[in-house]
Amino acid sequence: MLVYTLIRTLTQYFFVVSMAPLFAGIIANIKAKVESRKGPSIFQPYYDIFKYMKKQVLIPKGSGMIFKYAPFIIFGIYSLIALIVPIVIPEPIFFTASADFLGGAILFSLAAFVKIAASFDSRSNFSALGAVRVLSFNFLSEATLITVFFAVSLITNTNNPYITNIFLASHGVQNISLEHIFATIAFFMLFMYETGKIPLESSGLAELGMIDEGMNYEYSGKLLSLSKWSGYMKQYILGAIFLNVFFIPWGLQSSFPGFLLDIPVMFLKWLLLIAIVVVIETTFAKMRLFRIQDYLATAFTFSILFLIFSVVIA
Template sequence: MAVDFALVAETLIQFLAVVFLCPFFIGVSNKLKSIVESRNGPSIIQPYYDIIKLLQKESIVPGNASNIFIYVPYLAFGVYSLISIVIPVILPQPIYFTATVDFLGGALLFGLAGFIKMLAAMDSGNNFSAFGVARVASFGVFSEGTLIVVFFAVALITGTINPYVTNNFLVSNPSAYLTITHVFATIAFLMLFIFESGRLPVESSGLMEFGMVEDALSYEYSGKLLAINKWGSWIKQYLLGSVLLNVFLIPWGLQTGVLGALEDIPIMILKWLVLIVILVFIETSLAKMRLFKIQDYLSIAFLISLFFLIFGLVIG
């Protein structure tokens, strides 16, 4: 079988861009937020410094933890890397591994990564990690459901569950962009993205025990393992945000071909700036929600997605 070098180049560009650009967006978002709060704030490339610093440090493993604890950060990173080459996060064109999974498969892979992270956190034997797992699991009831239902909504509009066809369909049919199902699926997905990236009305980031959700899972990690874990969750944020941008919010503007793949990187940066501005606006204008209210928030997202999915079915 002859190797298609253009395809290999496109795959490599997409993979490397996702892996190496995702900390940049975190830095930009932190910087923008600190500017709005009239602070000086950390540098845009601070996340890279964090990763380099942590990679040079030694990892400490709890005495009664098994090998799962050590391998899971690498496994989760691998799963997120796999997702990054099967959905249109940079290039709106099928690449090497595209045929492996569709939207639903992507959602299940996200679920797999979340599950093994929870497993590793339980394995560490720390009480804080255990209650973090309890929180993540009880919120996951609604968040994973919303993720899958939103993809069903997309499938309903476009007649396919392939993300590339969906992107193409929305670009060529502007009227599909304004249907009720699509609009409310976008709102539900935005609410889900705010939860998954731990931003303000929800704020799950930080190590304060009252509100920590996602960070409780990496409570026992240190050094290299912590760096890999963090990097993986940044890739996850980038992937969810790019699906939000390329399939729901702004499906237009992506180029094809090898040169197009290179052009897509600055285009994606511009799109992300729009998303970051929206997020910073939400984050700086809303108060933090109490922890037990997050379930309500997510159930509203679930309701919106499921309800308008059924409406889409009825209205047609």
Template structure:
């Protein structure tokens, strides 16, 4: 019994450390691959780490119109994302230390809470530019948040549970479960949501003069350590959503259980992420940039696909 508890603690530590330490690396690899495809040399794959380190050393400037919410919200958001890494199958295919406390729906609500806090805190700056970005995000959020929750409701109906680890086991047990039309629809829906939430759609740009700037506009008034924490938190969010997409929806196989499984699974996840990054780079470079109002159409399709999955599951009588 004691050895099992020790294994669970080890698996939890490996999973959480991989989330914290490796999430900026995957963003760096994506940006490097995107630059190479576009014929540029591009930054180092370790550039996100350099940026975080540089920002941590810089002075923090706070707008005079802001309150404590503006200052402490980056720490709260980072803590929320860190909490999620304790409960969902990011690396290891079996429950870790605090898995019984949160299910799929709870994870979705935590993601939504972090997004709400981010918007609320950014508005404290009093910047018109930030307000413009916030209004853009809110015009898309009603579809993206609805899609996220509907996807997890669909998973619960398909598998009969809202536990991500049971879902993973259910899909790997029988190939027909994985190839069912309801699962295909819900997987495509979640992949489209991941593209939007992580800024992989061609419409989004980090340039200040770009009309397609969405999420980055919320960070306009942040600086120094607070900006570093926000950027690091966004990398963790990307890693969490991408790992759920890979392990529960697209490629639920190959993960290893056992005392050394968590360590080996870090390497397996690296291979899965390389494939996901390749797909994202191809989409970003082959599709023309979407106009801003077309983002709603994109998210509406993702939401409808998740609804179709629910309808199919109900008509088929569940599993």
């Protein structure tokens, strides 16, 4: 039993670490095709990671220890999250007992805090600009994340993500309840914000993109490579939580060796999510940066509506 658990643990972790850049590459490639551009290869994120690994690391003058070690800490935090939530294997694995849904939300917040602290520690005005903008929006995004996880806990009477996945997969009617629909909408809106996919900003160094990219501005070499890699892992983890807990909790196997089928199942689920994301990104026009607060306030409202329906009305 311990051997099988170890195999499942390694399968889930290495799938997240190795495949997260691929999904980012597929999104960028399909988006370019929809916009009638050739676009980058789906393997471009891997090329970038290995290219940056070979580059020299340049440390800005005046920066401190937080700036230097933040990419390693953030990568470690997302690695731990990858071992405590059902993002590939629907059965508890090693380190699952480290945290529940609320603990996972706190870990996401911790990673964001470390990244913001590193941005200020870089002594760069560009990085500080991105960090200040994140601070302007994160009070709503983190509140939404915590409220949504409370929402799922109230639906399933547990804060264990694996039990939640099993419960929703075996109670199909619960997935179309008004409470679950509100929670799903709120988390999807949060996923779009956290991964830079909402039609309010775009990845890059333009004015509307100086949020997450701005905080990476002073990194180079291996530190930039780890920072990019962590971003890809964050995108995969949030997307997988949305798919397996909120949107499509079915299809995953836990038996040995049947759990190996979870890998192609997750590919199919992600292709559906990528299609939805690309349609939204390419359909809606970009809006002003300050409208992000309105967007997140709407997501938070959906999460609060869940609590009203589940606690007051029920």
